Amino acid sequence: MTHGLVKAGLVVIVSLSSWGAWARETPSHQFITKAIQGNLAEISLGQLAQERGGTDGVKSFGQMLVQDHSAAKDQATAAATSAQVTPPTEPSRAQKSEHDRLSKLSGDAFDRQFIAHMVTDHKKDIAEYQKEAKRSDGAISDYAKGALPTLQKHLDTAQSLEKQEKAAR
Known part of the structure; x- marks a missing residue:
């Protein structure tokens, strides 16, 4: 009898651990992983x-x-932890590549490329954060909602710098 209960318990544990890995693949969990990588970048x-x-x-x-x-x-990491998502510790490969590309530039050339990247990147980020903010997944959705005003401020600043840079040409 005890042996049967142990087997049943192991089946439940294995099933729950498999479910936990699958549950991490929800769109919200993918979002928060990308959000942390984006913040690091x-x-x-x-x-x-x-x-x-x-x-x-x-x-x-x-x-x-x-x-x-x-x-x-820090806020995204707290949201990830509360959703049982292991937070990444570095930017994505593509983000590292962009950093490497920009690190070879300086002065006006850097400014032009950096500003253009910031405008494009923040437009994309705002769209992704707005999509996540519409979900009602708790901490991750709340993080996305709270971050949107700051992302908009960054886009506005980048667009203003872009106008200044183009006027200076």
Whole structure:
């Protein structure tokens, strides 16, 4: 009798652990993983902008990115943990590649490429965050809703810098 209960218990444990791995693959869990990677990438690019930027505006924007995305990373990590998602510890391969590409530039060339990337990236991020904010998955959805105003502020700043840069040509 005891042996049968042990077997049944093991089946339940194995089933639950398999279900747990599957549950992590929900769209919200994929979103929060990408969000953390995005925050890590923005922190890195913000630091790069402070080092390589040709204007005070780009350097200041870089500082804003580091500050805001560091806070967002902490919030996203807390949301991931509450949803039992293991948070990533580094940006994606594509994000690292973009950092490497920009790290070879400086001054005006850096500013143009960096600003263009920030406009494109923040438009894409806002769309993804808006989609996630419409879900009602608790902590992850709440994180997305809370992050949207900051992402919009970043897009507005990047677009303003883009206009300034084009006017200076």
